[in-house]
Amino acid sequence: GAVVSQHPSRVICKSGTSVKIECRSLDFQATTMFWYRQFPKKSLMLMATSNEGSKATYEQGVEKDKFLINHASLTLSTLTVTSAHPEDSSFYICSARDIQGAYNEQFFGPGTRLTVL
């Protein structure tokens, strides 16, 4: 299947700093990528849909100025958590949709665990 990478896998930062998370599709082009947030033992919550060459579409309740998304190319989307606070600590997962895939399915990155001190 298609491979999606995420970097970093784990990050610890101080409150007030910004953190950038990268999501790359390694062997396919992804016009659409998705960013999710997951709390322990909970479901994935979609934060935003990232489309290459256009602005991201944020889900209701997600602060677009706090969670900046940039889909710079067909293989790279970035999520920047600005002025991070302890409540932003979470597991962030990206996915990329492979339109050439058998089911047009989303392939997920391994996730980034963010801890804000």
Place this chain on the structure above:
Amino acid sequence: AQKITQTQPGMFVQEKEAVTLDCTYDTSDPSYGLFWYKQPSSGEMIFLIYQGSYDQQNATEGRYSLNFQKARKSANLVISASQLGDSAMYFCAMREGYRGNQGGKLIFGQGTELSVKP
């Protein structure tokens, strides 16, 4: 209203036995897709199986099969011959309103934690 419902927070199954994980959904879109993902403790989401709303037959992938009952709006995952490595969180997800290259977002259920006992 919850669009995807998984009513079993946790399930136990004996190794080598079969287990069914429940999933019900709600949509008015005639074209939709249903997915099951496995999430082990490492956190990665592993795609297991897909069922399209227009598919006539239930999907199967190795030990995984999907019991698709369209009228009841249910898409239960059946795992046959459970293995210790099947212990993980399992998520049902729905994709609706997909048109062309845009959209296609997934809505996830709450998840079911499956534990396989030796």
